[in-house]
Amino acid sequence: MEPALIRFDDLSVGFTSRDGRLLPVLRHISLAIAPGETVGLVGESGSGKSTLALAAMGYLKRGLKVISGTVTFAEQHMFSLGGSELERIRGGKLALIPQNSGQSLTPTLRIGAQLTEALRLHSKLDPAQFPARTLDLLRQVRLPDPEAIIARFPHELSGGQQQRVAIAMALAGEPKALLLDEPTTGLDVTTQAHILDLLSDIAQKSGMAMVYVSHDLGAIARVCQRVVVMYAGEIVLEGTPAQIFKNPTHPYARGLLASIPRVSNARLPVALEGRPPAPGEAGQGCAFADRCPIVQPVCRLERPELRAIASGEWLRCHVPELAQGIVMEPMTAPAPVAEASSDTAIFTLSELAISYHQANWFRQLLGQADKSTPTVKDISLTLARGETLGLVGESGSGKSTILKALAGLTPRQSGTIAFDATEDLAANVDHRQPDQRRRIQLVFQNPDESLNPRQTVAEILAQPLRLYFGLSGQALRARMVELLIQVRLGAHYLDRLPSQMSGGEKQRVAIARAFAAEPDVVLCDEVTSALDVSVQAAVLTLLDRLRRERNTAYIFVSHDLAVVRALADRVAVLYQGRLCEIGRASDVYANPAHPYTQVLLSAILEPELAARPKLMAADVQELSPPAKGCACQRRCPLKVGMICETETPPWQTVTPGHSFACHKPNNSMG
Amino acid sequence: MVRLILRRLGLGLITVALVTGIIFVAIEMLPGDACVAYLERDAVGQRLENCREQLGLNRPAIQRYGLWVGAAIRGDLGVSASGGKDIATLVGDRFRNTLLLALCAIVAGVPLSLFLGVVTALNRDKSADLVVSSIAILAMTIPEFVTATVLIFVFSIWLEWVPGIVMTSAGAPVAAFFPEIVLPTAALTLVMAAHILRTVRSSVIEVMASDYVQMATLKGVPYWQIIFRHVLPNALLPAINVVALTIAWLLGGVVVIEKVFNYPGLGRLMIDAISDRDIPVVQAIALILATVYVAVNLGADVLTLLLNPRLRTLQMRGTR
Incomplete structure (x- = not known):
């Protein structure tokens, strides 16, 4: 057997708690990674997988220290090397691709300067060759127009581009091993598929070893030869993807x-x-x-x-x-009910358009209409009572913007929202009736930010109950306990602060707060994307149960198509703020009609070995929607011709209730 | 970029214009006028009329405002009510002195506090940090006249190293103020350093914990290169505004320090003018101070824009 390139030998890492106890974060890890091998580390947050990967570089986050054991890279003990020796290895033979490359690139340095720095530190090339090599690296990660990219600052690139720059930077030292710390978390599905494709391609060509840290089992299944499952700082299972996923x-x-x-x-x-x-x-x-x-x-x-x-x-x-x-x-849980429990619409959106463009005060004074291309346009749809509508699309597709408009938090440019079939809903939440406000509730993505850190659960829940129902004293407390039990938390949570709860518990409190108002519609904005998969499943189950019990309608916004599949009765696909396709979830997922829906669905990674995402379109980042024509004209793999650039595509019906907006004749859609 | 700076400049000018209006209205609303104030008990009959004639006070307010602003733009601030002296010359010397003191304090204090801020941050919670930070807080809390008095006592009376008060007259050449200016500079440095130091310290600590510094470490960038290339350009951005506020405060005439050290600066002139009720002088100084404030903050804004690529792009998108 080949000698290991990276070897963890009985490694334990921990920190000293305030009461002086030594608390282990990693416990007795022994693991060897051979040259050229790709190993996946999976586990929930807090399982120690990132700490383990960073330990391979001889790096521990502030406060952590090695309790026992060693880490060797190419026969060198990483934790006993001096500063300059570590600097030579880090970024050279052993490179890291960080989780959030947007925040991992220094904001005040141009991309070119950051890449050149890596070359200067780790490349044997003559400095005169650096500019050419920099462009080479950017081309290698398939970034279009590298000459323009090097002159940009990190914030001027899209998430996918930043991630590619981080990969290029890691490749600068021609590493023997790459550590990838959740490299595709936070990227759109199509971008993620492209990045993974690129990484396995590079690893194959150059014979690099990779340690791939992720909580995304789909990504792991796609790239790894060996999978290590971690739990509470320990390895609990190690095997091939076939063994572990089957x-x-x-x-x-x-x-x-x-x-x-x-x-x-x-x-x-x-x-x-x-x-x-x-x-x-x-x-x-x-x-x-x-x-x-x-x-x-x-x-x-x-x-x-x-x-x-x-x-x-x-x-x-x-x-x-x-x-x-x-x-x-x-x-x-059984499959979601496909038909809405009642025909009456709770929301009717007609030709809703929203623009973030700030109208010039001078124009406003003259009463001129805002003629800018709106961020969200031509959104017409209905939501029936008790129905769950999934809004899917990549980042920037306007999903959250539509939710904000429904909640009255963002002004609309034109169009109307009818509530409960009869009431016209004011654009601004301040102008809505108290009862309308009560009946529309929001749950946000990140409970850390949507719950006041200084309020106890009791104070958080008491607010809507006092405001809408005037409850107080014993009645208030009884209702709060009832709500907590509904979201599977007990009365003992009343006195807790958000910091004393886990992510899943916090999101349950946020959901309980929304349901305290006894709403008819709950707007869910990426409510599970900040949570671990296991917790996500619990939150999805909870949402499903609550809507059954209370006949609440949901608008469920997510970039995760699988999550939407699990919960939604109907799905609306958005691109650049325009509706592409809408229909019953079963129809849309089984028989996607719009080219963009096909692109999205084909890029999904599932933890199935046979599943290979198909990359149908380039993952270009569009900054603004086109002024006329079809919204996806620049990315469509099945573009018809000039008509796509000049005319707004017509709506075509596939089956009753399932329609899509495209110039392509319906029958050729297979 | 240029458009953006011009826009900021325009806003600055509007601010100054508004300030002239506010100053004028405020002074108009005071009972009596410059002549009444100056002539005191003699402010009756012909003498009052003559004085008003001389200062142009018997014209309508709006016309006087126009004349005052028009003259101020040409650099003519009028004549003082007390001695009939040209205010531009009177204020000019004092302003130069204030500028000199401020400059000394900036040259001594800003680099020192930036340096100490970085050092304390990099040695966070170690003895160097604890000692310097404690001294900084102490210096910040003690009133400046106490600091000044202690300095005079130690360095002038006890050690006899430098003169304790300034004896040089307002119009003397710059060189004449040395070494008398040392103690006022030291007192100002102590007061201002703490603010800058603490801002820089927390900013550096924050940047050191950022993902991009971790990334630079794991890219194998040597420690000092990380500090100079990755940390400082980002960490010093928030310091610019604090430094600007400090500079504006210094130029605004540090009345207490000038009084304690008998330094002939703008602040003392203003206090004297107020107690003499020499309204034209007060008016002129207020205008100068407002302009200085606006100019320094404008400078800080422009500098931040130049140094922060993120802000630059955002702002340009916003104004396009």
């Missing part, structure tokens, strides 16, 4: 897989209940014992060892034979 032997891996919503399956994923132990919380037994559906007495007493099993996998479980009994098929 029939995992560890109960945690099974739970994780079951919690992922699939585009191919309209059912709700199964939530993995509970949360991982915080550092130092895991007792003497198995760290997963508290969440394990097949926990045995021995699991609580004795910590299982990581051992090789017959299939060649490494497993940390006392009772793997029982794990086979855990069914992974999503089955707890």
